[in-house]
Amino acid sequence: MGRWILCFSMIFLLLTGCSSTDEHSSESADMAGSDHSASKIEESPNEDSQLQGSESSQLSPLQAERKVVFNANLSLTVKDLPQATDKLNELTTSYKGYVVEESTYTEEESVLGSMTVRIPQGQFYTFLDQAEAIGKGVSQKSITGADVTEQYIDLNSRLKAKEAVMKRLQGFLDDATKTEDLLSISNDLSRIQEEIEQLKGQINYLDNQSEFSTVTLSLEQEKITVPTFAENEFSTFTEAKKLFMTTANGLLFFGSKLIVFLIGLSPIFLPLLAVSLFFYIRYRKKTKKVDQNL
Numbered sequence: 407m408g409r410w411i412l413c414f415s416m417i418f419l420l421l422t423g424c425s426s427t428d429e430h431s432s433e434s435a436d437m438a439g440s441d442h443s444a445s446k447i448e449e450s451p452n453e454d455s456q457l458q459g460s461e462s463s464q465l466s467p468l469q470a471e472r473k474v475v476f477n478a479n480l481s482l483t484v485k486d487l488p489q490a491t492d493k494l495n496e497l498t499t500s501y502k503g504y505v506v507e508e509s510t511y512t513e514e515e516s517v518l519g520s521m522t523v524r525i526p527q528g529q530f531y532t533f534l535d536q537a538e539a540i541g542k543g544v545s546q547k548s549i550t551g552a553d554v555t556e557q558y559i560d561l562n563s564r565l566k567a568k569e570a571v572m573k574r575l576q577g578f579l580d581d582a583t584k585t586e587d588l589l590s591i592s593n594d595l596s597r598i599q600e601e602i603e604q605l606k607g608q609i610n611y612l613d614n615q616s617e618f619s620t621v622t623l624s625l626e627q628e629k630i631t632v633p634t635f636a637e638n639e640f641s642t643f644t645e646a647k648k649l650f651m652t653t654a655n656g657l658l659f660f661g662s663k664l665i666v667f668l669i670g671l672s673p674i675f676l677p678l679l680a681v682s683l684f685f686y687i688r689y690r691k692k693t694k695k696v697d698q699n700l
Contacts, residue, residue: 473555473612476530476619479548482541487519487627493540494521494623501529503618517627524618533621542628558612565605572598 484490487510498505503525510519525533538545575595582588668675 471555472553473558473616474527475552475554475612475615476527477550478530478534478619478621479546479624480534480537480621481546481624481626482538483543483545483626483628484541485628487517487625490540490625491519491521494523494537497533497536497540498523498525501525501533503529503533506620516629519625519627521623521625523621523623525621527617527619530619530621537621537623554612554616558609558616561605561609561612565602565609568598568602568605572602 482490491508491510495505495508503523505521505523507520507522509521510517512518534547534549538547572595575591575598579588579591579595582591
């Protein structure tokens with residue numbers, strides 16, 4: 407009996423020791439897991455910041471700069487048109503710009519000119535101020551701007567996609583063995599290359615338009631006042647001419663009214679004229695007979 411009690415007590419002690427060991431190990435595992443999760447939580451902000459930094463670095467080449475196309479129209483009145491044109495040419499050259507179009511023409515008694523120049527965008531407003539100072543009096547100026555950044559980014563994205571397709575087609579062309587496949591891939595490759603050249607041309611155009619601003623200048627030479635004769639030197643001739651025209655107009659008016667009057671009353675005047683003519687003839691006959699009797 408005593409042996410059985412001793413055996414049961416030993417088994418009980420072993421079971422309690424194992425359970426305590428398992429609990430301790432589970433607690434340590436839980437603590438380790440919690441520490442590991444905490445370390446993950448602490449590391450996550452750094453990972454997010456790294457992701458944000460990588461995203462910003464990817465967007466910076468195209469979105470860091472805005473592509474804006476500036477255009478200006480400037481109307482000036484100048485004292486001497488050729489001299490003003492020369493000054494504007496020198497001013498354009500000093501700002502590393504170039505002249506697109508220049509013309510001079512006359513209209514009635516005015517001497518007019520026009521110029522179209524391209525100026526680097528950084529010197530755009532400074533050039534306008536100095537060009538405006540060449541004119542006299544009040545000038546007319548208008549400035550417009552168009553943001554083409556979205557169009558520029560879209561063209562670059564399409565260019566990259568087309569270039570990736572071209573590389574794949576070149577790989578297919580190298581691996582192709584059949585003549586039909588070679589012809590089909592060559593046609594697709596030439597079409598993609600043409601589209602790539604068109605996209606590059608549009609991108610270069612937007613680069614040029616945004617890097618150089620367009621300024622259209624309208625020039626008018628100041629009119630010179632020519633002295634004229636005194637107003638009273640030819641007043642006699644002017645007055646005589648005016649009187650002659652007034653008299654002639656009066657006579658024409660009177661004659662036209664008289665003709666209208668006679669034609670309008672002719673149904674009355676004609677019978678009266680006939681009767682008067684009848685009595686006049688009888689009177690002349692009687693008078694003639696009397697003279698013959700005498």
